[in-house]
Amino acid sequence: MSTISLKIEFGGGLELLFANQRSYSLSIPAIVPTNNRTTPTPPPTPDQPQEPVETKPADVTYLIHHMRDHLLKEREELFIEDDTVRPGILVLINDVDWELEGEGEYVLKDGDEVVFISTLHGG
Amino acid sequence: MSTISLKIEFGGGLELLFANQRSYSLSIPAIVPTNNRTTPTPPPTPDQPQEPVETKPADVTYLIHHMRDHLLKEREELFIEDDTVRPGILVLINDVDWELEGEGEYVLKDGDEVVFISTLHGG
Amino acid sequence: MSTLPLEDYKRYGRQMILDGFGLPGQLKLQRASVAVVGAGGLGCPALQYLGAAGIGRIGIIDHDRVELSNLSRQILHNEETVGMYKADSATQALKRLNSHLTVDAITTALTAENALSLLAPYDVILDCTDNAPTRYLLSDTAVALKKPLVSGAAQKYEGQLCVYNLGPDGPCYRCLFPKPPAQDTVGTCEETGILGVVTGIIGDMQALETIRLITGLHDYKPSLLMFSALSSPQFKNFKLRTRNVKCAACGTAEQRLGEIKDIDYVQFCGGPRPDWER
């Protein structure tokens, strides 16, 4: 199965949700289920025959689900909301605001760097 | 002929030698003469038959000659010395000191960014 | 076109001989007015370089008083001004450096009721505050007044810098952060700590961006600078979206905020916190 290597990074305190580690290197499959399920589908049983799984190229929405399922250590609701990041979080893909790149629908490519930051308030 | 696109940038006052422009995008041939000649060889004449030109993949030494021949606006001796940059100049290839990358022998690839800086003294 | 007093050529000569600055740049600074909201970790360094550069009129808005715990980073205050209003203490420091400055020391708290009138007289607003409600209030006010908001923030080893409401289509704070982050993930400098010099670096960057805006040296491309003292590289620069037409504050759609004076910024940010260190 072909995979994509990514670098993700946190700022503004978000790293606290991810074991207080500021950056991760990770691999995700290049083709993923459209429903963003990140764990293998259970094997078919006589009662439940395997349904064909709809797929898509891995995008940022999938990455967010992957992070929730495999990296997030606590307080899921502070990171993800309605299948996307919480509105107080800014996502940047290769140094560009994800809003300019199609947000969750941006199709990831090998070597992409995705940064998730929360705004700081101190002074 | 295949070409390579590069970005070059100057700092620390070196831009003054290059029309006071801090960055340039440029293309150079992927395969270049080993002698770093950056202009076409003159066509053969009956007196001077064309000699076969030895070639190499374009490297940083070639780039330096290209810059001297096509971009440098003044005072060649402040930029180039003994076929390489003057010792007071630091070269950085994709954010890494060129000394770690093979210096002039580093073979350029499409999209590389090469920065030339002179040390600042002010305070 | 007026000129400068002879003494100012000497005082500001090193910046006036810069390409793209010159006498016109110095006159622009002299005629400009800047409001610095918060005279703490970010405000002190920003004020210092704005005052040194010769900004004509500087408003300092802060209703807090200097405490000993401020002195490890709030470098305009000193042991003798402990107990004084920060706005007054900072004014005294600025005047010591540059007696020609016009400084408005404002020691009343910035509120939804007075923000528009307090900030209206200034060309550029610097957000040097330390809490979410004031940050949203300042952003909404800057949008209403159509003024750039040079926003800095710092906590622990980290800092952020962004000019909101930049030019015709730069985003406001709400465009980027329609909802405040959960209180659990943020905390104050008092709770989480701050390395003083990080506020210095971000405050200086705020002064720089302000000077660029006033003198016409800004490229008007909205971007966010992220600083992390212990990372490598320490600085990252991100290209930002343009204004969001659906933004409640600066957008063109109908979901407008209503009048600033009617908004409860503290409730919007999750209610009062046990202790804000301003």
Next chain:
Amino acid sequence: MSTLPLEDYKRYGRQMILDGFGLPGQLKLQRASVAVVGAGGLGCPALQYLGAAGIGRIGIIDHDRVELSNLSRQILHNEETVGMYKADSATQALKRLNSHLTVDAITTALTAENALSLLAPYDVILDCTDNAPTRYLLSDTAVALKKPLVSGAAQKYEGQLCVYNLGPDGPCYRCLFPKPPAQDTVGTCEETGILGVVTGIIGDMQALETIRLITGLHDYKPSLLMFSALSSPQFKNFKLRTRNVKCAACGTAEQRLGEIKDIDYVQFCGGPRPDWER
């Protein structure tokens, strides 16, 4: 292990509660000694945050006197200290902020003859000077004393920062720049100008790197930070080579420099310049 006076817990509390800092970090700062060479555009902001953070002993080496033209960026000096030695003026400002500091104000010029003895008492050396000969002298001295050299430079809209002689194999200034740049391409701040806040940003970064070195928060990876106020991005970080075994100053090969006191640094850098503004 000694402890801090109770008052210091209050003064330095915001940094002491940081992860990786704590009481041990504060004690390391308190026991450290730092030499800041040059109390000008870079030295002033660096000194300010080093003093605020509670460095135990600070040496300020500068033989120049404060001039009015310094005040647009050298923010520890003020109108009343014009004419005073910069080292004394800066000391006065630091003591105002933090009366517990131990400051050595050294108003003699740093020369090849006295550099080793003047700098030997300090753990870290900051190069906040403004001319090539002194920069080479400081580098050679730091190599001889086996101490890190936190070097800043600023001119026009640009700045550079590098910690030389970092850890066991970080390069020295000569490893990177075996020959000084041609005088024609450099110029002084007086000739080419300087935007004051650029020196603030670089000077603050020097204070930060110094604090990281002393508290053990540095990663010891040699790198060069380049800052350009008008570019986008404004900061670039470059990974540097290790020590050059053939370096005349720090290398292991035979082409050694000889004794520092015998080197004519001014001649090495192309002879005297018409006017150095230190």
